[in-house]
Amino acid sequence: MARNRITQAIRSWFDARDFLEVDVAALQISPGNEAHLHAFATEVLGLDGSKAPLYLHTSPEFACKTLLAAGERKIFSLGKVWRNRERGPLHHPEFTMLEWYRVEEDYEQLMADCADLMALAAETAGAKAFRFRDQTCDPFAQPQRLTLAEAFDGLAGIDLLASLDKEGATDRDQLADAAKTAGIRVADDDTWADVFSRVLVDKIEPFLGLGRPTLLCEYPVPEAALARPCPHDPRVSERFELYACGVELANAFGELTDPIEQRKRLNAEMDEKARIYGERYPVDEDFLSALALMPQASGAALGLDRLVMLAVGAERIDQVLWTPVAEQTGV
Numbered sequence: 001m002a003r004n005r006i007t008q009a010i011r012s013w014f015d016a017r018d019f020l021e022v023d024v025a026a027l028q029i030s031p032g033n034e035a036h037l038h039a040f041a042t043e044v045l046g047l048d049g050s051k052a053p054l055y056l057h058t059s060p061e062f063a064c065k066t067l068l069a070a071g072e073r074k075i076f077s078l079g080k081v082w083r084n085r086e087r088g089p090l091h092h093p094e095f096t097m098l099e100w101y102r103v104e105e106d107y108e109q110l111m112a113d114c115a116d117l118m119a120l121a122a123e124t125a126g127a128k129a130f131r132f133r134d135q136t137c138d139p140f141a142q143p144q145r146l147t148l149a150e151a152f153d154g155l156a157g158i159d160l161l162a163s164l165d166k167e168g169a170t171d172r173d174q175l176a177d178a179a180k181t182a183g184i185r186v187a188d189d190d191t192w193a194d195v196f197s198r199v200l201v202d203k204i205e206p207f208l209g210l211g212r213p214t215l216l217c218e219y220p221v222p223e224a225a226l227a228r229p230c231p232h233d234p235r236v237s238e239r240f241e242l243y244a245c246g247v248e249l250a251n252a253f254g255e256l257t258d259p260i261e262q263r264k265r266l267n268a269e270m271d272e273k274a275r276i277y278g279e280r281y282p283v284d285e286d287f288l289s290a291l292a293l294m295p296q297a298s299g300a301a302l303g304l305d306r307l308v309m310l311a312v313g314a315e316r317i318d319q320v321l322w323t324p325v326a327e328q329t330g331v
Helices: 002-017 062-067 107-125 150-157 172-181 191-205 259-277 285-291 304-312
Strands: 040-044 051-056 074-082 094-103 130-131 135-137 144-147 212-219 233-237 238-245 249-256 297-303
Touching: 002 304, 040 062, 040 285, 062 074, 062 094, 062 285, 062 297, 094 107, 094 304, 107 238, 107 249, 107 297, 107 304, 130 304, 144 150, 150 191, 150 212, 172 191, 249 304, 259 285, 297 304
Parallel strands: 144 212
Antiparallel strands: 040 051, 074 094, 094 297, 130 135, 212 238, 238 249, 249 297
């Protein structure tokens, strides 16, 4: 019941700010092009028996950006998304994503939005604190703002930016040596991205959003395929993630609108996916065509189920789902 109340409160919050709710198609030509996200594949059958592949989207992002290119200026989507190979206390194959976009507004406005939505969820649920496992977080407190460079330095003793040149190219060996010194296991075939992720998971994320929320910002450009570079440092991007109780709640960008650069980045992500998992997803040509017409904008995605979890003190995500997807034995 708290989930229903929070959902209603979120819709009212956006309505009061003149956002338009959009309901985009779940079936897409491309489910998204992030290397480590896995989609559910299906096919559409023609009356003549022809077949064409489609996917359940991992995010409504591509469709929402197409709507921005068509002239919408403030939109939000609150609906189901699907991600394969994901199940655990914080993951579920089907979950609810809140995404919202602001045309010609800075991504820092999204930081303020995130703070408001956390407070709204807590107030609606009658919670004075967010709770997960042994951690608590005050959802009404001003969030801490921390760059990736600051987090790597302060929590792992690693100079992250030393492994990036001025064009954003990575130095795998430099980061690997620093990670080994910090006590992180590094395999010979680990890439720069592999090492980055391991440091983030082992040394950074468990300490974020403790006591008060954390906005982890300025991700390196190689870790932000859909975000534009920061004006003050081209090595890092206008990307942040919101954490509470060590749990990632939201991911936000100052959106990249250069279709040539975007195609390059999406292809690089699919090359990485093919290297690791032996598969790749198509690039959505309609999305790239629309991107050429899209105005400057910022957008955020927030996991509704995780937000409700923390607001009611649940231990697992399936405790706040009306009908969890059955877990298959032997899978």
